[in-house]
Amino acid sequence: MAKRDHAEVCAEVCTHPEILEKVAPEMPDEERLYDLAELFKVFGDTTRIRILYVLFESEMCVCDIAELLNMTQSAISHQLRILKQAHLVRSRRDGKTVFYALDDDHVRTVIGQGMEHIEEKHGRRKA
Amino acid sequence: MAKRDHAEVCAEVCTHPEILEKVAPEMPDEERLYDLAELFKVFGDTTRIRILYVLFESEMCVCDIAELLNMTQSAISHQLRILKQAHLVRSRRDGKTVFYALDDDHVRTVIGQGMEHIEEKHGRRKA
């Protein structure tokens, strides 16, 4: 037993294999982690972030959002669909127009934390 | 003044233009919003989320992470670079090995809120 698979050598040498055995069972299901990444993917687009910010202020129809963000109605509609599927916005129909609003308080928290993070790390004003 | 550009008709008709004027000035700089989206983009990948989760437990070297997630050392290293650029992890060298750890408490908060969100919306256990 002089040698094993080359790929596995490190795990036995470079640090503590007992950590691996401790951490592994603590990991959430693959599916949960996948869903979580999918959720953040939704936040990870400028257009969608801008839409969410706009909706912080008040509910709004597709056309207003498009006007406000200076984008196509189609583009906004596509993005709203994604936001809705992620349960970040909800919609309400009133005649011809459809109003969108934030669906969830987590949106504010998550975005707030994100903002705090970048202001702390990026935009250091003083020492 | 019977008609204007077709594209702008909606904004004057479908809802309240005064909202547009109220909301527009409340929007953060384009640059801030861009940075925010960039940050969430970093969270929006399964591999990186898994890395962050692993680091919840303890600091760890590249090789251990690769082993734990059953991925290439190269792939992990690439992702760690992205996480580091986003100030989500920091690294410390000890001889040949480099240890990575969470750089920020916002990471825990953001991921926590994300988890809460999906558990609430997705994984409804009962009515």
Place this chain on the structure above:
DNA sequence: CTAACATATGAACAGATGTTCATATGTTTT
């Protein structure tokens, strides 16, 4: 210095993503 090892990085490729364009759906008005 050289060998061995842990990590980093550049190029390339496949797959995912956002916008546009054309058009469909659904609602109100006449």
Place this chain on the structure above:
DNA sequence: AAAACATATGAACATCTGTTCATATGTTAG
């Protein structure tokens, strides 16, 4: 019913993203 309007959606296209492969960098041991 038809016209007008707000919104939704499918296909196509260009761009971005993550992994792999090969190799470079940096550190320690001999």
